[in-house]
Amino acid sequence: MSTDSVNYGQIFKNGVFGENPVFRLALSLCPAVAVTSGVKNGTLMGVAVLFVMVMVNATVSLIRNFINPKVRIPSYMFIIATWVTVTDLVMAAYARDVYKQMGLYIMLIVAFAIVLSRAEVFAMKNKLIPSMVDGAAMGLGFLLALALIGVFREFLGKGALWGVQILSVKPLPIMILPAGGFFAMGLIMGFLNWIDRKYFGGTGASSGGH
């Protein structure tokens, strides 16, 4: 618990690149395919996850000394479920049209392995501010990944970005269909693996977790 030596830059670099939840850890893949048919939906989902992660990490960090280690996993689950409910109700109230399309996926943030794992790995052992920064960094990594897939799919599928038409043709309409989400995900992941191996000497993404 050496709070003085916490390097915030390092935490951000780790969250966005080194341990990017979607592309490197291959966690929480469902929303990465489900809500990314457009940049807007993907970004909003990312913001929702970012908010949940910051608040969950903050809550866990604040009460970490009162949680009995034997019941820590159920405690995390109820803390996460509470914050997801808050997000869900806020989005249902203020973003109705988006909520109709992705309400189910907002509710299912509760089952994201990435949120639970950051609470266990980081927030349980660190003070309030570093925990919040870690949540923000991981959430940002998630948001950027979703936005990247969203850009790829919306541009190829509709010739548009953020709902604004850019091309007059639709290059690959399949990209906005369910199947296109899987194709986009596979292609981007393979491409990033290739860059990683060629320029950074890495070993590619992990082969899938929970």
Added chain:
Amino acid sequence: MWQDVLTIFIASALINNFVFARYLGLCIFFGVTKKMETAIGMSFTFTGVMLIGAALNWFIYKYVMMPLHIGFLKIVIFIGVIAAFVQAADTIMKKVTPALYYKLGIYLALITTNCIILAVPLLNAEEYADSLFKSMALALGSGLGFSLALIIMASIREKLELADVPRSFQGLPISFVLTGLIALAFLGFSGMITL
């Protein structure tokens, strides 16, 4: 009414297949389909847990949450009920049928907080809160649809072991592309029933 139940069953198994049309349960889907044996074990466990979880949550939603007007707490309550049930099933199975536990126990531990186990009661609460039969049809259809997806994918991935895939695409990326191809095939079911 029975026609509705049958329609919901077929729609949730094929047209709104959890993996190929709703993109849920992907972590498990990619995690356990490396071997046929694990895929089949997972299918049984999933379908069972899904049915019982949906039934439990239906009764709680209808007879506890609705009268008390606490429907907005459904996320917290459903996940609590499912976690408690899976934990109980784990303990009871270990005691009563050690042979079965030895086979399926490891899968049980994995699915406590899985998204599709939770998605079924959430969908039921939104759409079929009035009828137990419709809720069960959704749960059974989703479970069997997911089992179908797991078994298709496992049989393809066993062949994939022998294929010469570019190094950057080995593992997850090629599995995603494959899933996309199967999802395309499943699109063919979409005109079959209009709900």
